[in-house]
Amino acid sequence: MKLNIAVLPGDGIGPEIIEQALRVTEAVCEKFGHELSYEYGLVGASAIDQVGNPYPDGTHELCMASDAVLFGAIGDPKYDNDPSAKVRPEQGLLAMRKKLGLYANIRPVSTFPSLIHKSPLRADLVDGADFMCVRELTGGMYFGRPQGRSEDGNTAYDTCVYTREEVERILHLSYKYAQMRRKKVTVVDKANVLATSRLWRQIAQEIAPQYPDVETEYMFVDNAAMQIIQWPKRFDVLVTENLFGDILTDEASVITGSLGMLPSASIGIHTSVFEPIHGSYPQAAGKNIANPLATILSVAMMFEYAFELKEESELIRNAVAASMDAEVVTEDISLSGKAHLTSAVGDWIVDYVKK
Ligand code: IPM
Numbered sequence: 001m002k003l004n005i006a007v008l009p010g011d012g013i014g015p016e017i018i019e020q021a022l023r024v025t026e027a028v029c030e031k032f033g034h035e036l037s038y039e040y041g042l043v044g045a046s047a048i049d050q051v052g053n054p055y056p057d058g059t060h061e062l063c064m065a066s067d068a069v070l071f072g073a074i075g076d077p078k079y080d081n082d083p084s085a086k087v088r089p090e091q092g093l094l095a096m097r098k099k100l101g102l103y104a105n106i107r108p109v110s111t112f113p114s115l116i117h118k119s120p121l122r123a124d125l126v127d128g129a130d131f132m133c134v135r136e137l138t139g140g141m142y143f144g145r146p147q148g149r150s151e152d153g154n155t156a157y158d159t160c161v162y163t164r165e166e167v168e169r170i171l172h173l174s175y176k177y178a179q180m181r182r183k184k185v186t187v188v189d190k191a192n193v194l195a196t197s198r199l200w201r202q203i204a205q206e207i208a209p210q211y212p213d214v215e216t217e218y219m220f221v222d223n224a225a226m227q228i229i230q231w232p233k234r235f236d237v238l239v240t241e242n243l244f245g246d247i248l249t250d251e252a253s254v255i256t257g258s259l260g261m262l263p264s265a266s267i268g269i270h271t272s273v274f275e276p277i278h279g280s281y282p283q284a285a286g287k288n289i290a291n292p293l294a295t296i297l298s299v300a301m302m303f304e305y306a307f308e309l310k311e312e313s314e315l316i317r318n319a320v321a322a323s324m325d326a327e328v329v330t331e332d333i334s335l336s337g338k339a340h341l342t343s344a345v346g347d348w349i350v351d352y353v354k355k
């Protein structure tokens, strides 16, 4: 098969973790006889620095012309504490999601046996937890307008908007995933307070009967935040709106033991994007210490979702699990106190794949 990939390393640790993910991609392609071609694109703060736009047209054209996008991370502290900055790196990621029509962000949460004791949660609670968060990605407060400030600068507002079409498509997708899994959907909202949540719940009630083999459960987001930690094994497919999904998935990463472990796939209308859920970890940038596993697992998702190459994807997941069994891991998930460098983890996984 011919794989034509856009590679957007972005900021902070983005380039170092992408480098390892790309090496793994190359090794897998070599092993299975796929032809890989890839091209780099600018995004985020580094794109602002170079061309003044966090998602330049050239990058969009590259993404549109590719079969999949491999994305690192974006964000730079120089923007975080400057509320007056007009152009921000995050706008690049949001523009990419919107322009590619990536309305669903799939974030699987599962545990690796050799990492169970790294979670601050009790081992018996997290052992065997395996659920999929489906985060709506192009609506809600992230994109609702108006957004801004009053003229005197003393009042600020964001708007949360959802249309029937947006809610229907994400719910249908969630039910379809549930049918391939343990057949349970948890719809997470704040329907006791928010109008958008009441629309979500109403539409969910309309759609649920179309999937009689799937059980539907409704949960308020505050309760869900508690249940994810208290009893993660109760969840199968958890579907929610953009901002709730952003927050709950960082929380859910605690189950796996590290934010450096969770991959994601953003899918929708145009080219799918595969990216770790973590950010650009600027404190670690250039130090070769960041955990590349979330990005490498995102490559596994890319093989499965974008190319329907299951065996390739399985091999990467096995390699990641084996690297943890062998304790060839970065400092965030090291149990023995012996931390390996980002590139050393990449080396080990590449060797495993080639074997
Ligand atoms: C994520 C990130 C982004 C988001 C930021 C960087 C804009 O936190 O992908 O979860 O909030 O969606």
Ligand code: MN
Pocket: 246, 247, 250, 277
């Ligand atoms: Mn986030």
